[in-house]
Amino acid sequence: MGEEWPLLSLEGVTYRHPVREPRRPWRFRPSAGIHSIDLDVDAGTILGLIGPNGAGKTTLMHTIAGLNPHRIGAIRIAGNRRRKSSWSNYQRRIGLMPERVNWSGNATPKQVLERLVTMRGEGDVAELLALVGLSGRADSKLDEMSQGMRQRLSLAAALLGNPEVLLLDEPMNGLDPVAQAAFRGMLRSLAERGVAIIVSSHNLNEMERLVDSVAILYRGQMVAAGRIGEVERALGCEQRLLVAGNGWVPPSAASFGRGVEMRHIEQKNDEEWRIELRTDSTWTPEARHNILDAIQTSGGRVHLIQTISPTLEELLAAATGEDPELVGLQVGGDAMIPVRTWEVSEDE
Numbered sequence: 001m002g003e004e005w006p007l008l009s010l011e012g013v014t015y016r017h018p019v020r021e022p023r024r025p026w027r028f029r030p031s032a033g034i035h036s037i038d039l040d041v042d043a044g045t046i047l048g049l050i051g052p053n054g055a056g057k058t059t060l061m062h063t064i065a066g067l068n069p070h071r072i073g074a075i076r077i078a079g080n081r082r083r084k085s086s087w088s089n090y091q092r093r094i095g096l097m098p099e100r101v102n103w104s105g106n107a108t109p110k111q112v113l114e115r116l117v118t119m120r121g122e123g124d125v126a127e128l129l130a131l132v133g134l135s136g137r138a139d140s141k142l143d144e145m146s147q148g149m150r151q152r153l154s155l156a157a158a159l160l161g162n163p164e165v166l167l168l169d170e171p172m173n174g175l176d177p178v179a180q181a182a183f184r185g186m187l188r189s190l191a192e193r194g195v196a197i198i199v200s201s202h203n204l205n206e207m208e209r210l211v212d213s214v215a216i217l218y219r220g221q222m223v224a225a226g227r228i229g230e231v232e233r234a235l236g237c238e239q240r241l242l243v244a245g246n247g248w249v250p251p252s253a254a255s256f257g258r259g260v261e262m263r264h265i266e267q268k269n270d271e272e273w274r275i276e277l278r279t280d281s282t283w284t285p286e287a288r289h290n291i292l293d294a295i296q297t298s299g300g301r302v303h304l305i306q307t308i309s310p311t312l313e314e315l316l317a318a319a320t321g322e323d324p325e326l327v328g329l330q331v332g333g334d335a336m337i338p339v340r341t342w343e344v345s346e347d348e
Contacts, residue, residue: 005076005078006040006041006042007041007042007043007045007077007078007164007165007196008039008040008041008064008075008076008077008165008196008198009039009040009041009074009075009076009077010037010038010039010040010064010073010074010075010076011038011073011074011075011076012036012037012038012072012073012074013034013036013037013038013060013063013070013072013073013074013075014033014034014035014036014037014070014071014072014073015033015034015059015063015068015069015070015071015072016030016031016032016033016034017030017031017032017033017059017068018030018031019031032056032219032220033056033059033068033220034056034059034060034063034217034220034221035220035221036072036073036221036222037060037073037221037222038222039215039222039225041165041196041198042196043164043194043195043196044191044192044193044194044195044196045191045196045197045212045213046187046188046191046197046199046210046211046212046213047196047197047198047199047211047212047213047214047215048199048200048201048207048210048211048213048214048215048228049061049198049199049200049201049214049215049217050200050201050207050214050215050216050217051216051217051218051316052218052316055217055218055219055220056217056219056220056221057169057200057217058099058169058200059220060217061096061167061169061198061200062096063075064094064165064167064198065094065096065167066090066091066094067096077090077093077094077164077165078164092161092163093163093164093165094163094164094165094167095158095159095160095161095163095165095166095167096158096167096169097154097155097157097158097166097167097168097169097171098154098169099169099170099173099200100173101150101153101154101157103142103145103150103153103154104142104143105141105142105143106141106142106143107141107142108138108139108140108141108142109129109134109137109138109140109142109145109149109153109156110125110129110138110139112142112153112157113125113128113129113153113156113157113160116157116160117160120160120161122160122161123160123161128156128159128160129156131156131159131186132152132153132155132156132159132186133152133182133186134149134152134153134156137149146179147174147175147179148175148176148179148182148183151171151174151175151179151183152183152186154171155168155171155183155186159190163195164194164195164196165195165196165197165198166190166195166196166197166198167197167198167200168187168197168198168199168200169200170200170201171183171187171199172201172206180206184209184210187199187210188210191212199211207228208228208309211228212227213225213226213227213228214226214227214228214231216231216315216316216319218316218319218320223316223319223320224315224319229282231315232309232310232315235315235318235319236318237310237314237315237318238278238279238280238282238310239278239282239283239307239308239309239310240263240276240277240278240307240308241276241277241278241279241283241288241291241305241306241307241308242274242275242276242304242305242306242307242308243274243275243276243277243291243295243302243304243305244272244273244274244275244302244303244304244305245272245273245295245300245301245302245303245304246271246272246273246300246301246303247271247299247300247301248273248295248298248299248300248301255294255298256277256290256291256294257287257290257294259279259280260277260278260279260291261277261278261279261280262275262276262277263276263277263278264276276308277291283307288305291305292305
């Protein structure tokens with residue numbers, strides 16, 4: 001039996017944007033970009049590419065799609081390296097949905113897709129419209145469509161030719177919560193068909209409801225990758241438990257059992273309190289029940305208990321060692337930065 005490859009694999013991929021030299025505008029020098037990116041994405045997986053603005057997310061997606069001609073490293077689909085001689089075949093296996101597409105005018109989604117199918121030479125317009133939920137709006141004018149409908153049209157365009165790898169750059173921008181939920185459902189359906197999906201976003205909370213794993217970019221470098229919970233644990237940023245109530249003065253964390261640490265106590269008055277707890281394992285239903293039981297046994301009343309996920313800034317700060325308040329601002333630039341790279345298993 002032959003060796004099994006990830007559907008998409010990047011090995012040491014580097015691309016730096018060319019910029020003109022001020023005094024010699026006919027010459028270019030390499031500027032900011034992405035550096036030595038290693039990444040594997042299996043078929044049927046949704047991977048969230050996260051990082052602050054300017055971290056290199058769009059650059060990486062465009063490099064995978066072939067819009068940026070990288071000179072260092074290798075990009076493979078199912079073990080086959082991209083080469084100039086097989087460019088058209090490679091291109092057919094990749095679908096890209098840009099961050100912004102200005103769908104406007106009197107044309108209709110059906111007309112737009114018909115033109116794209118004619119240019120590409122393949123694709124079923126009716127099937128694409130049905131897949132993204134636009135069958136009922138096939139003949140609506142673009143100017144009359146909502147942002148959610150326009151995002152669906154962008155997805156349909158990216159799906160021309162049934163790509164095996166789908167790249168989505170900030171696809172949730174401008175969508176209300178209902179439209180976001182519908183869009184997540186469409187992407188999950190595509191993943192169930194075996195499509196490998198990479199979704200770019202700077203919103204970690206949004207990613208948690210959608211992706212199977214994450215890859216964190218900072219200044220063009222991959223600083224952590226793997227399943228969200230495993231990355232959080234590897235970086236020491238586990239979920240915290242927020243508990244609030246009244247009628248009880250919080251004692252030491254020892255009363256909650258082994259492995260529980262009290263991170264923060266807020267005593268609003270003689271009665272009301274809020275505490276944050278962390279554990280060296282996970283907040284299972286049993287662990288949460290033990291916390292409630294310990295508080296109620298001591299005479300307290302709980303009116304709120306919920307888990308708090310680490311913010312993107314906290315994860316980036318843990319991975320880079322920089323100030324959480326500044327890490328989102330310090331992006332771009334040519335310099336390489338010292339980072340800790342965590343290799344996290346994809347296995348359960």
